[in-house]
Amino acid sequence: MLRTFRIGGIHPPENKLSAGKKITALAAPKQVIIPLSQHIGAPAQAVVKKGDPVKVGTLVAKAGGFVSANIHSSVSGKVNKIDNALDASGYKRPAIYIDVEGDEWEETIDRSDALVKDCTLSSKEIVDKIAAAGIVGLGGATFPTQVKLLPPPGSKAEIIIINAVECEPYLTSDHSLMMEKGEQILVGVTLLMKAVNVNKAVIGIENNKPDAIAHLTKLATAYPGIEIMPLKVQYPQGGEKQLIDAVIRRQVKSGALPISAGAVVQNVGTAYAVYEAVQKNKPLFERVVTVTGKAVANPSNFLVRMGTPINTLIEAAGGIPENTGKIIGGGPMMGKALVSAEVPVTKGSSGVLLLTKEESVRKPMQDCIRCAKCVNACPMGLNPAFLMKFTVYKDWEKAEANYIQDCIECGSCSYTCPANRPLLDQIRLGKGKVMGIIRARKS
């Protein structure tokens, strides 16, 4: 019996169209737009100004607080301007525009393909290098990695859990990375284990990627303490709390951090970025992005420089199909619908999904028939139908008493609803309101 999380969950069609496609490196475009907010937390502060020359890997913005991350140039050239730019959030926010000239890298970066296994650095030095490289959670949440590696006082990490489930339909960036950079990922995991002082790590991979499971299992024999755990395919297994439940059978309490269960969870792409940062001195300025969709000519996995406009990627995958209705940054369950194809690739871009017009339109909402399918689907054990009702009636007290703030916004409820009710839309609204009330009460 394969393990999975124990409450709720759904199984949408996987549609992994780009599975098995090799990672293709895309050349840098003519101009990149590097937003200063590519992570959760305070925006980074620009340390370059108009006209400054930069190389690939040059620090262009430094972390703007404890929960924040450095940002590096992904190209060589000149800073054109620092101005507001439309990003994946749909808002115009400060970004650094860099005109590309040549492809000159910082000399400190080791550009060879040779695998570097040994590391003599201390935990602190590893964490510092990760912070300097501007690494954030690459699964999409973009939480600064170094913060997660410094457990709050009084808590102790027991295990590193690597999130390689890639439970979002369509996306294959992590899958392709595991097939091509398996050894580097395992070194990265070893570094993460060293950083938090644990001797055990589990890489959780959903069973729909048997090749990746076999590949990593074979390689892992040379890396003591790392176990590869195949998991039953179930969405949202990539949710941090769900993955911890699946792998070590512990449920993080409402409002608590994963570390309270002794676990530090990192994405498999993050582990690769950690390898590159620590062993190759390479900051995070490029990542693997899946470009996919049923109407896309060549669904692909690209290695992309941050700041590349998304339409450059779409062109490389065969162009925008005629009947495109929606462009999504990320997967179909939790991704963001983009307002334009001009927005740049950032650290959190795991994929670009193009839906046809027919796929994009929601069906009309009907009255709730209390079928409880949303209740059975909710991985947090909530009652989405009631949470929506509390939000509509602005009954914040009841919403809070029914744990609206525990919602992880996975969308399983809306996906399941036979009456096409926008459950998550309303719950998100109510959650924001209740979080505000809780914050106001605390201060």
Place this chain on the structure above:
Amino acid sequence: MENKLYVSPSPHIHGGDSISKNMYGVLIALVPAFLVSLYFFGLGALIVTVASVFFCALFEYLIQKFLMKKEPTLCDGSAILTGVLLAFNLPSNLPVWIIAIGALAAIGIGKMSFGGLGNNIFNPALTGRIFLLISFPAQMTTWPVAGQLTSYTDATTGATVLSLMNEGALDKLPSLSDMLVGNMGGSLGEVSALALLLGLFYMLWKKIITWHIPVSIFVTVFVFTGIMHLVNPVQYACPCVHLLSGGLMLGAIFMATDYVTSPMSKSGMIVYGVGIGILTTVIRLFGSYPEGMSFAIFIMNGVTPLINSYMKPKHFGGK
């Protein structure tokens, strides 16, 4: 790229489930029981079912169109389902005019007066049945003897298992195998436990319902009547007879599991099922009515909002 893009919050895909898919799924699950009723009650079963479906659909259409002044939603299948379920709860010799009154009570009072599908407190088909049971007690409690294929209102009637039990005539009960197949008197859709169980498995397979409500009703009735049977086997029939007789199977599988009027959490469903089981047994064994299933479900329908607010789903991470 000048054409406009849709922008909406996630999720961007939908599973494709719909209200009508679920309603038609339940209707498919009712097909075996309908075929059995045709086999045992022939013409009468056909007339009653067609009349009930016709009047339920008609009243839903008229009320939505002319009283509520909104687009009729006949296609969602819920009125048809109410019609079939109401028919299954009626004797196969019931005159059409009484069926029309039952349909009006079911759709008009049970469903539309609350605002339509999703807003009703009580199961519409049950509302119709109970309305008729109280208004026309004589017609509603004389059931034709099975096997009269060409007769309708002129069918010979006879005692049912429950009325025999109520009279204490345990020695006259039909065999368990006849009860399982449905070769006995009763409302037209309730007689064949086998056909109804087939429907249950279909609905479980299609994930239309979960096992919690029917199984908790079965277990409760079995345990409660089993204890009473052990205490006094002469007065109280064995638990298998209780499970296979009257409207228990039909009620537990198709009436109590009605989405709108049953609890949403699994623990709530079990409380609800146990409640129905206890009430049914109490009415059957100690009440003056031979059958208690309708009343038990009806009462627990009323308790459902309370159950919903106390019995919450199992929360991730515990309390």
